Amino acid sequence: MKTVIITGSGRKKGIGEALALRFASEGYNVVVSDIGTAKGREFAAEHIGNTTEMDEIVAACQVAGGQAIAVPCDVRSAADCANLVQKAVEAFGQIDVLINNAGVGYLMEPFVDFKEESWDAVLNVNLKGAFLCSQAAARQLIAQNTGGCIINIASQAAKSGFPFAAAYTASKHGLVGLTRSNAVELGKFGIRVNAVCPNHITTGLGDWQNKFFAEKLGLDYNTYLQGIKDRNPLGRTGVVEDIAKACVFLASDQASYITGEAMNVSGGEEYH
Ligand SMILES: NC(=O)c1ccc[n+]([C@@H]2O[C@H](COP(=O)([O-])OP(=O)(O)OC[C@H]3O[C@@H](n4cnc5c(N)ncnc54)[C@H](O)[C@@H]3O)[C@@H](O)[C@H]2O)c1
Incomplete structure (x- = not known):
């Protein structure tokens, strides 16, 4: 059985939860991971998964057919990322797939007023976090x-x-x-590295962004969402399962010659 680690997968309705359930149903061993409210307290609590949700997602993975464990990890911490990989190896013998899903999407401000601490908070999770987790996973995969x-x-x-x-x-x-x-550098080790680019999905994060942009445009929530659907070639917003299906494909042998891609999963809304 292959093992997948999914960061930021401990929040209900999130892309991470859908990834965990879909990979579990494909028979993967799943390492569910999130920052947890205790460590994430500098972020507004409503944007952070909690450990109860994480445990419930683990239980749901087991029902879906996979083995699963929960490992708290703040992706901003190199030690946490190393521990995440180590715990996965201890539980399942090796790792096969890492999905860097953890993200913060609510610190939005006019550029001229953009606070330095908001910039750091977002970059540290969304980019540095992926760097640290990828490094820990790549070391293990190469070994x-x-x-x-x-x-x-x-x-x-x-x-x-x-x-x-x-x-x-x-x-x-x-x-x-x-x-x-990383695709260029890690290819010689047989490690493929790809990105998936979703558009609008009404997760906890997506719901906050919908409200934010609706208010900025002076629209009510449903009118804003309908506008997105009307502009989309497939006439709808995304759902978390769209992303899970794309990731299962990219992780599979069906995608064995695909690396370095940034694949849009957006119903044709984004095409470059
Ligand atoms: N929802 C959308 O419309 C949308 C669109 C494009 C991209 N995305 C991306 O998809 C990913 C998942 O987002 P989502 O929409 O499911 O939202 P979400 O809020 O449900 O998921 C984000 C998760 O990241 C976790 N997290 C935050 N800081 C962390 C840290 N330091 N360490 C570990 N985990 C941390 C949160 O607790 C949460 O569980 C994010 O990277 C987001 O940017 C979402």
């Missing part, structure tokens, strides 16, 4: 000599600009840069 796969959950904001979102947009563009650099 195992098994090859492997790293998937970075980027965003439409990795391809296009969004107002008030300087830090988020820069972090996600940076994540694509990290993806390409």
Whole structure:
């Protein structure tokens, strides 16, 4: 059985939860991981998964057919990321797939007023966190000599600009840069590195962004969402399962010659 580590997968309704359940149903051993409210207290609590949710997602993975464990990890900490990989290896013997999914998407401010601490908070989770986790996983994958796969959950904001979102947009563009650099460098070890770029999905994070942008545009929530659907070639916003399906594909042998990609999963809304 292959083993997948998914960061930021301890919040209900999130992409991480869907990834955990889908990989479990594919028979993977799943390492569910999140910062936990205790360590994430400098972020607004409603944006952070808690350990109860993490345990419930582990239980749901087991029902879905996979083995699963919960390992708290603040992706901003190199020690936590090393521990995450070590705990996965102790539980399941080796690792095969890392999905860097942890992200913060609510610190949005007009650029001229953008606070330095907001910039650091977003970049430290969304970009530095992926660097630290990828490094810990790559060290293990190289030592195992098994090859492997790293998937970075980027965003439409990795391809296009969004107002008030300087830090988020820069972090996600940076994540694509990290993806390409690591794909080139780690290819000789049989490690494939790709990014997935979702557009609008009404997770906890997505719901906050919908409210934020609706208010900025002077629209009510549903009118804002309908506008997104109307502009989308497939006529709908994304759902978490869209991302899970794309990640299962990228992790599989079906994608064995795909690396260094930043794949849009956006219903055609983003196409470059
Ligand atoms: N929802 C969308 O519309 C959308 C669109 C594009 C990209 N994304 C990306 O998808 C990923 C998942 O987002 P989501 O929409 O499921 O939101 P979410 O809030 O449900 O998930 C983000 C998770 O990251 C965790 N997290 C935050 N800081 C952390 C840290 N320091 N260490 C470990 N975990 C931490 C949170 O606790 C949360 O569980 C994010 O990277 C986000 O940027 C989401």
